[in-house]
Amino acid sequence: MAINDQNIKDLNAIRKLIKQHKKNDSIFAGVGLFVIATLAVALLVLFLDLVIDGYPKMNLDFFSNFPSRKAEGAGILSAWVGSSLVLIVTFFVAVPMGVAAGIYLEEYAKKGWFADLIEINVANLAGVPSIIYGLLALGLFVYEFGLGQSILTAGLTLSLLMLPIVIVSTREAIRAIPVHIREAAYAVGATKWQVTLHHVLQYAMGGVLTGIIIGMARAIGETAPVITIGALTFIAFLPPSPVTDVVPFINFAWLDAGFTVLPIQMFNWISRPEHAFHINAAATGAVIIILTLLMNGIAIKLRYNIRKKIKW
Amino acid sequence: MVKKQEIIKAESKEFNFHYADGTHALKDINIPLYEKRITALIGPSGCGKSTFLRSFNRMHDLYPGNKYAGQIILYPDNTNILDKKVDPIEVRMRISMVFQKPNPFPKSIYENVAYGLRVRGENNKRLLDDKVEEALKGASLWNEVKDRLQDLAYNLSGGQQQRLCIARALATDPEIMLFDEPTSALDPIATVNIEELMSELKKKLTILIVTHNMQQAARISDYTAYMYLGKMIEFDETDIIFTNPSKKETEDYITGKFG
Numbered sequence: 332m333a334i335n336d337q338n339i340k341d342l343n344a345i346r347k348l349i350k351q352h353k354k355n356d357s358i359f360a361g362v363g364l365f366v367i368a369t370l371a372v373a374l375l376v377l378f379l380d381l382v383i384d385g386y387p388k389m390n391l392d393f394f395s396n397f398p399s400r401k402a403e404g405a406g407i408l409s410a411w412v413g414s415s416l417v418l419i420v421t422f423f424v425a426v427p428m429g430v431a432a433g434i435y436l437e438e439y440a441k442k443g444w445f446a447d448l449i450e451i452n453v454a455n456l457a458g459v460p461s462i463i464y465g466l467l468a469l470g471l472f473v474y475e476f477g478l479g480q481s482i483l484t485a486g487l488t489l490s491l492l493m494l495p496i497v498i499v500s501t502r503e504a505i506r507a508i509p510v511h512i513r514e515a516a517y518a519v520g521a522t523k524w525q526v527t528l529h530h531v532l533q534y535a536m537g538g539v540l541t542g543i544i545i546g547m548a549r550a551i552g553e554t555a556p557v558i559t560i561g562a563l564t565f566i567a568f569l570p571p572s573p574v575t576d577v578v579p580f581i582n583f584a585w586l587d588a589g590f591t592v593l594p595i596q597m598f599n600w601i602s603r604p605e606h607a608f609h610i611n612a613a614a615t616g617a618v619i620i621i622l623t624l625l626m627n628g629i630a631i632k633l634r635y636n637i638r639k640k641i642k643w
Numbered sequence: 644m645v646k647k648q649e650i651i652k653a654e655s656k657e658f659n660f661h662y663a664d665g666t667h668a669l670k671d672i673n674i675p676l677y678e679k680r681i682t683a684l685i686g687p688s689g690c691g692k693s694t695f696l697r698s699f700n701r702m703h704d705l706y707p708g709n710k711y712a713g714q715i716i717l718y719p720d721n722t723n724i725l726d727k728k729v730d731p732i733e734v735r736m737r738i739s740m741v742f743q744k745p746n747p748f749p750k751s752i753y754e755n756v757a758y759g760l761r762v763r764g765e766n767n768k769r770l771l772d773d774k775v776e777e778a779l780k781g782a783s784l785w786n787e788v789k790d791r792l793q794d795l796a797y798n799l800s801g802g803q804q805q806r807l808c809i810a811r812a813l814a815t816d817p818e819i820m821l822f823d824e825p826t827s828a829l830d831p832i833a834t835v836n837i838e839e840l841m842s843e844l845k846k847k848l849t850i851l852i853v854t855h856n857m858q859q860a861a862r863i864s865d866y867t868a869y870m871y872l873g874k875m876i877e878f879d880e881t882d883i884i885f886t887n888p889s890k891k892e893t894e895d896y897i898t899g900k901f902g
Contacts, residue, residue, distance in 0.1 A: 442707070511746040515808070517705060519759035519815060520736040529758070534749060641749040642797045 378620055385614030393614060397567040398596065402607030407615055409566045410596035413482070414551060416570060416585060417592055420486020421550050425493040426543055430532075432494075433501025433539075438527055457495035464491050465559025473560055480561035482570060483586040488556050493546035500542020504535035509643045537637035544630035548623045554594040564599040566591045593619050652678040652849040653699070653819060656714040658725075660694055663708025668694045670873045671713070676819065681841060681850040683864035683881065685857055686896070691873040692853040696821050699724070699851060700738045701731035717818075736763070739812035740821040744828050745804035747796035747811070752779075752788050755796050755807055759815035774814050782810035783840055802833025809840065820844065822852040826859065838863050857897065861885050869893045 382389075396406025436453075440446045468488035478484045508531060516526045532539075570588035574580060591599075593615055600612035653676040660669035669691045676682050684692040694703075701724065703709040711725040717737070724734045739759070747755050756775045765771060775792070779785040784806040788799070796807055805825060812820055822841070826834040841850060841863055854860050860867050861881060868878040869892070877884065877893045888894045895901040 509746075511742060511744060512748060514702060514705065515742065515746040515748065515811075516758070518700060518702070518735055518740040518742075519762055519811065520732050521758075521762045522732060525762055529761075530748065640795065643746075643749065 378617070381613045381617040381620065385610055385612075385617050388610055388614035389617070393611075398565055398599075399567070402603075402605060402611055405600075405608075405611055407593065407596055407611075407618065409569060410591050410593045410615070411618070412569055413562075413566070413590035414592040416482050416573070417485045417489060417557075417590065418547060418551060420483060420586065421489040421493055422543075422547065424487060425490035425497055425546065428490075429494050429497025429542075429546075430501050430539055433498045433505065434527060434531070436498070437502050437505040438523065438531065453495050453498050456491075457499060460555075461492055461553055462555040462559060464488055465556030467491070468556060468560050479587065480563075480589060481587045482590045484560050485557050485562060485590065485592070486586075488560055489550040489553060492553060492556065493550050496546035496549065497539075497542050500545070501535065501539050504538025504542070505531055507538065508534050512643060534641055537634040537641070540633045540637070541630045544626050544633070548626040548630075551592075551622055551626070552594055552619055554592075554598060557592055557595060558598075562595050563589050563591050564595055593622075649680070650678040651675050651718055653715060653717050653724075655695070655698075656716065658695075658698070658711070658713035658715060660691075660698060660703070660712070661710040662694075662703075663706065668873050669698075672870075672875045674868050674875055674878055676849050676851055677866060678849050679845055679847070680865040681845050681852060681863055682866045682868065683860035684851070684853045684868050684870060685855075685860050686870035686876075687901075688855075690870045692870055693823055695870070696823055696851060696853045697740075699819065699821050700735045700740050701725075702740070704731045736815065737817060738819040738821060739815060739817035740823065741805070741808050741812050741825050743824040745801055745808055747799075747804050747807050750796065751793045752796050752799070752807060753792040756810045756814050759811060763815065775810075778810040778814035779807075781813045781844070782806045783836070783843075784810055800833070802829050802836060805829060805833065805837060806840065809837070809844075813844070817848060819849045819851065822850065822854075824853050824855060827855060834859075857885075869896060871896070 392404075393406045394411065395408055396404055397408050398410070399405040432453075436446065436449065440449070465488065468484060468491070472478045472484040472487055473480060478487070512530065512534070513526060516530050521529070566589060570585040570590060571582060573582065573585050575582050597612045597615040597619070600608040600615065603609075655672050655674050658669060658672040659667070662668055672691075672695060674682070674695075684695060686692050697703060698711065698715060703711070713725070714723045715725050716722070717724050722729060724738075748758065750758075753775055756778050757771050760771055760774055765774075776785060776789075779788060784803060787803060788794070788807075796804065799807060805828075809820075809825075826837050829837065838859065841852070844850060845865075852860075852864065864881045866878065867881045867884040869876045869884065869888075869890075871892060877888055877890045879888070884893060885897060888897060892901075
């Protein structure tokens, strides 16, 4: 039988249609690429600008000197030590509480209006402006509990900020575990806690760690709540060392010490009229960005390593 | 109709099941499981076979709102495993399960098999080693994996993974093993392996299997129950069900006129 003319026409129409549809593909890909490139370039320019401005200060002395009235000799020693100690407190408060809350909400809590209420609250907490947390902390930790304008107060405040991030990422990681793996564990006679400990927590670890590090990266750059609770802007001494040479080799006096953190140090320098201090501020900004990128990088690497071992 | 000298291992009596959404999934089911025999459940999709099977290890308890009524009695101790006073974990320690899709834990081969024992508090390395070997041999997987017990389980093929899941279910010396369409995700050769394995396993324990594959039921089972729309239509020896069923509906389903 001869080839039907009608069929050939149809084929051409189909090809035209496919071409038309593929055009939409390219349009979207183009727009997407443009938007992403714009954002990436903006961030890169900002970062390079800071690095170039701050380059004269980017040396070891900058990390080992206290701030000073003379811009040349000023460094960020007290700021990075303060930031580190505050983050340690934040970590040890927000991680156990956040992970435990996530597990409870996902595994144990009965579904109902109460769980929904908590769910909405956690989601809202993640969106509350950080200054509000600062005010809460000022009223609660500083005045009500009398913890003072200390590292402990700052750590607790930032852990409030970090908590919703950890809770949400923990819950999402747990939800990603397939039902059939969970059922397999129950089917051999495991209790809920055994399933949680031996399976849920282990398989969710990649997502949980990511949430923790992203939360920490957010906490390290937070300025407003730390200013609100009264962090010092100029500080030329270090808190007592957490490690001592007498038994039990650990002390907690540092929790009570006054402190400053990197973004506040930067803010302090940028508000000075002398140009020399602006160089310091730029260098500090570059340090903060590098730290944040480094932490995000670690998060990505950890997640990749853990996911590589887990397949369903 | 039942051969003499058969011992009843478990029996469902007037068993009804409601899902949380109100679906009346099982209606007055009476099915005995004979000891060291394979009982197959057949019937079209959605007839309640899997729901019935999953009641035997109280899997439905994992999801709130599901309701059991009636009894599933486990002998010789006459325990009604559906009783609220009976802990579902106790039931699962006596009755183990193999799922439709191979579902090994993302852990090593060894840990997968040892897990049931670890849950029971067993940490003695030598005893665990022995039990793991025994279970892997029982699941005819030992020769293939004995040199790589610490490898991750998902590196195994689908058929090997399913045998690993059987080893995991076997390691805890269950009285009854439940198989929920264990070969539906496997190729024909792996299917034959699993079927041969089940015939081997029934020397030691009682088996209940759900299958979509009627030839499979005919090949391996001693008793067959035909279910339809949540009801048990007919239960008898497999030979009789497949050659001379007493109900018209069963015959229609078996001969492919329906379903």
